Amino acid sequence: MISSSPSILSPSRSDALLRATLRGCAAVAGLILVFIFLFLLSAAWPVLREAGPWRFVTDAAWHPAEGLYQLLPMVAGTLYCAAGALLLAVPLGVLSAVFLRFYAPRPLAVVYRRLVELLAGIPSVVYGFWGLVVLVPLIAAWQAPGTSLLAGVWVLALMILPTVALTADAALGAVPRDTLRAAAALGLGRWSTVWRIALPAARAGVLAGVVLAAGRALGETMAVLMVTGNVVAVPDSVFAPLRTLAANIALEMAYAMDLHRAALFVSGLVLAGLVAGLMLLAARLSGESAHASA
Amino acid sequence: MPARNYLSRDTAAAALVWSAAVVVAALFVWLTGDIVWRGAAYLTWDFLTAAPQDAGRAGGIGPILVSTLLLLAVCLAVALPLGLGTALLLAEFTVEDTAFARAVRRSLDILAGIPSIVFGLFGYVFFVQVLGLGFSILAGGLTLACMVLPLLIRACEAGLRAVPHEYRQACAALGLSRGAALRRVLLPAAVPGLLAGAVLGVGRALAETAALIYTSGYVDRLPSSLLDSGRALSIHIFDLSMNVPGGDRLAYGAALVLMLLLLIINATSAWLSRRWSQGRIVSV
Amino acid sequence: MSGLESVISLNRSALEADAAARADEESPPFIETRGLSLAYHGTPVLRDISLPLRRGRITALVGPSGAGKSSFLNCINRLTDLAGGARLSGAIRVGDCDVLDPRTDLIALRRRVGMIFQKPNPFPLSIWNNLAFPLREHGLRDKAELAARIERSLRDVGLWSEVHARLRTPAQALSGGQQQRLCIARALALQPEALLLDEPCSALDPIASGVVEDLIVSLRERYTLLVVTHNLAQARRIADYTALFWLRDGVGVLVEYGATAALFAAPRQAITTAYLNGLRG
Numbered sequence: 001m002i003s004s005s006p007s008i009l010s011p012s013r014s015d016a017l018l019r020a021t022l023r024g025c026a027a028v029a030g031l032i033l034v035f036i037f038l039f040l041l042s043a044a045w046p047v048l049r050e051a052g053p054w055r056f057v058t059d060a061a062w063h064p065a066e067g068l069y070q071l072l073p074m075v076a077g078t079l080y081c082a083a084g085a086l087l088l089a090v091p092l093g094v095l096s097a098v099f100l101r102f103y104a105p106r107p108l109a110v111v112y113r114r115l116v117e118l119l120a121g122i123p124s125v126v127y128g129f130w131g132l133v134v135l136v137p138l139i140a141a142w143q144a145p146g147t148s149l150l151a152g153v154w155v156l157a158l159m160i161l162p163t164v165a166l167t168a169d170a171a172l173g174a175v176p177r178d179t180l181r182a183a184a185a186l187g188l189g190r191w192s193t194v195w196r197i198a199l200p201a202a203r204a205g206v207l208a209g210v211v212l213a214a215g216r217a218l219g220e221t222m223a224v225l226m227v228t229g230n231v232v233a234v235p236d237s238v239f240a241p242l243r244t245l246a247a248n249i250a251l252e253m254a255y256a257m258d259l260h261r262a263a264l265f266v267s268g269l270v271l272a273g274l275v276a277g278l279m280l281l282a283a284r285l286s287g288e289s290a291h292a293s294a
Numbered sequence: 295m296p297a298r299n300y301l302s303r304d305t306a307a308a309a310l311v312w313s314a315a316v317v318v319a320a321l322f323v324w325l326t327g328d329i330v331w332r333g334a335a336y337l338t339w340d341f342l343t344a345a346p347q348d349a350g351r352a353g354g355i356g357p358i359l360v361s362t363l364l365l366l367a368v369c370l371a372v373a374l375p376l377g378l379g380t381a382l383l384l385a386e387f388t389v390e391d392t393a394f395a396r397a398v399r400r401s402l403d404i405l406a407g408i409p410s411i412v413f414g415l416f417g418y419v420f421f422v423q424v425l426g427l428g429f430s431i432l433a434g435g436l437t438l439a440c441m442v443l444p445l446l447i448r449a450c451e452a453g454l455r456a457v458p459h460e461y462r463q464a465c466a467a468l469g470l471s472r473g474a475a476l477r478r479v480l481l482p483a484a485v486p487g488l489l490a491g492a493v494l495g496v497g498r499a500l501a502e503t504a505a506l507i508y509t510s511g512y513v514d515r516l517p518s519s520l521l522d523s524g525r526a527l528s529i530h531i532f533d534l535s536m537n538v539p540g541g542d543r544l545a546y547g548a549a550l551v552l553m554l555l556l557l558i559i560n561a562t563s564a565w566l567s568r569r570w571s572q573g574r575i576v577s578v
Numbered sequence: 579m580s581g582l583e584s585v586i587s588l589n590r591s592a593l594e595a596d597a598a599a600r601a602d603e604e605s606p607p608f609i610e611t612r613g614l615s616l617a618y619h620g621t622p623v624l625r626d627i628s629l630p631l632r633r634g635r636i637t638a639l640v641g642p643s644g645a646g647k648s649s650f651l652n653c654i655n656r657l658t659d660l661a662g663g664a665r666l667s668g669a670i671r672v673g674d675c676d677v678l679d680p681r682t683d684l685i686a687l688r689r690r691v692g693m694i695f696q697k698p699n700p701f702p703l704s705i706w707n708n709l710a711f712p713l714r715e716h717g718l719r720d721k722a723e724l725a726a727r728i729e730r731s732l733r734d735v736g737l738w739s740e741v742h743a744r745l746r747t748p749a750q751a752l753s754g755g756q757q758q759r760l761c762i763a764r765a766l767a768l769q770p771e772a773l774l775l776d777e778p779c780s781a782l783d784p785i786a787s788g789v790v791e792d793l794i795v796s797l798r799e800r801y802t803l804l805v806v807t808h809n810l811a812q813a814r815r816i817a818d819y820t821a822l823f824w825l826r827d828g829v830g831v832l833v834e835y836g837a838t839a840a841l842f843a844a845p846r847q848a849i850t851t852a853y854l855n856g857l858r859g
Contacts, residue, residue, distance in 0.1 A: 464700075
């Protein structure tokens with residue numbers, strides 16, 4: 001009696017060699033993530049051992065040079081920025097996808113889709129630069145200092161909008177035509193078709209896109225750093241400046257020493273853990289949507 | 295419910311959808327229009343080739359373009375073989391390696407979402423310090439390679455999976471080795487997908503800033519070797535706008551160049567994957 | 579012809595077939611399965627199939643869809659391994675080769691046993707390379723020998739006169755029937771001893787189907803041929819032996835096997851009678 005096992009599948013020696021090489025490649029690729037967490041952890045270890053994990057949420061403030069490691073204001077800044085950006089980008093992005101699939105005349109849809117793809121291709125540093133030279137002065141004219149939560153939300157929203165729009169577009173495109181034809185045959189209006197039939201059917205895919213966008217918003221560094229003022233404080237209004245976790249790392253790595261440096265790696269770990277969880281969620285959701293559309 | 299209600303609701307919804315589309319388009323035009331309008335003046339041969347002067351307030355971006363290209367070259371030289379090998383294993387050998395493949399795939403899913411600043415931290419510890427590469431194009435390129443790897447693998451795998459299963463059956467039935475089947479039938483059929491993935495990876499690497507600050511560094515001179523520090527175009531834009539008072543004007547020029555490069559790259563990728571999905575490429 | 583006469587003539591041909599079969603039985607079959615069972619991921623697909631396939635004879639495999647006919651073919655050259663999760667038990671012998679032995683060289687086995695699929699599957703290469711590349715991979719380096727083998731196989735399938743002027747053009751530009759004959763030529767070029775054909779005509783139009791059928795008959799002398807077919811008339815026309823597969827409790831089993839004429843004239847099983855009369859299946 002036999003069953004499929006690797007040993008019998010690659011009878012030729014060149015195949016065995018090929019397979020070993022490919023396995024090596026895959027092992028390296030798979031191990032990068034492990035390496036990242038290992039090295040972050042080892043670099044963060046000194047401060048975790050010295051101060052323990054709780055000081056990062058109980059200390060009076062973030063003054064790493066004086067041994068104070070309060071991360072919460074920056075966690076709050078990160079979450080505010082990301083949440084605000086999602087609040088703007090999700091409705092705009094989903095409506096854009098609905099526009100593409102159900103409202104735009106064909107030639108316009110082609111142009112519009114290209115435009116959203118272009119928007120997705122613009123690098124974050126260009127978004128940040130534009131925010132800095134165009135948006136911030138505009139907001140400052142209204143309410144100083146201009147570098148603010150509002151500017152961060154605005155720039156981030158623009159950055160993640162294409163992600164939301166393109167994944168929602170793909171999810172809506174995967175809704176079976178027969179379902180839509182059936183809705184039309186029932187005499188449903190266009191909006192009822194979209195709202196009651198198409199969007200619920202595409203829910204998992206749209207949601208996966210939103211989660212993906214959330215991950216991007218949480219982890220974005222440069223664009224946010226350039227427009228939010230980087231003051232370590234929980235913002236009390238949309239015009240107040242703030243600092244995100246990612247920006248904190250980029251700003252302070254240049255001169256951080258010893259425990260301060262280790263503390264930055266802790267914030268890197270927090271960030272990576274947060275986003276890794278979101279990515280797993282997105283992978284599961286898109287797996288579900290693939291099932292649903294299959 | 296009277297029919298008029300339906301109608302007015304449909305009209306309101308249409309207005310909402312159209313206005314969302316207009317807002318997005320307007321924002322896009324605003325942003326790109328601004329960059330193009332104010333950057334166009336710098337799109338000259340001199341600007342593209344000259345060295346930056348006075349911290350970038352004058353001169354051009356020649357050495358920065360060279361550094362950027364070197365970074366991309368290192369990134370691709372590492373990520374392409376690694377990505378292709380992994381994708382081949384995931385797409386062609388999963389029957390035998392199910393558990394291993396699943397673990398690798400899960401790991402790559404997470405890796406795809408890791409923020410670039412975290413890659414920067416990792417690159418700083420691992421490549422710059424542990425491997426002793428220092429702030430160098432090599433360290434930066436390797437960090438970028440880690441970053442684009444998931445993207446590359448996903449695209450390569452999609453390309454391979456799009457190859458009809460009949461070819462694999464035919465190859466096996468003819469008693470061909472896996473290597474021969476891959477080399478002669480599967481890879482040629484998957485090439486456009488692989489290329490599209492590679493181009494996409496280049497685009498991501500080109501747009502990257504945060505992963506490079508602490509790996510390839512800031513030095514804006516022409517690098518003399520891969521172990522020299524070199525400044526990427528995106529970092530140049532960041533530095534000019536944040537750290538150099540009066541650097542805005544030339545930052546516009548650099549931003550326009552970067553956007554044009556990405557435009558070309560993304561268009562190439564889209565063109566490649568379109569050709570691939572239409573199956574027009576048949577190697578004779 | 580009266581009813582009685584036709585019964586007598588049927589019986590006579592059945593008797594002749596039986597006599598031929600008895601003569602065949604004196605030499606061992608080239609391929610033989612004994613108590614072969616197949617399961618995918620624990621789900622049984624085939625149970626306890628014992629079937630001889632004789633050299634120089636065409637054996638037809640008939641039966642309803644899902645009865646495991648194609649799966650049986652895939653067992654013989656171990657193409658079952660491609661899908662993963664396949665579990666084979668029992669015994670398969672091809673010549674002197676024990677197919678289920680883990681040490682079996684699959685590449686050598688698959689060279690000896692060619693396979694033709696329902697849907698023609700030429701590679702996206704030129705006609706020439708479709709034949710040349712597998713030969714080169716199997717170590718044929720000599721250019722003249724290569725060309726000679728390619729020409730011979732294309733002549734064997736009657737394709738030479740149709741394509742010799744455009745050997746460098748894409749194989750996928752050929753018609754469906756030509757593609758299928760090219761696939762047969764591709765298999766023949768490796769000089770196999772047996773051919774497994776999985777409904778080779780069912781994706782073709784009637785005329786192309788006839789051409790391929792004639793081709794299969796012309797190959798009878800030199801090869802051991804196993805043909806899966808849905809077409810009972812075709813089985814009756816071309817096959818020396820016929821085996822009927824059936825689904826029992828969701829698993830494919832061999833219901834009846836015998837010389838074709840005898841099986842069609844006087845089936846021993848009630849299911850066979852019903853199937854042949856179009857009442858079942």
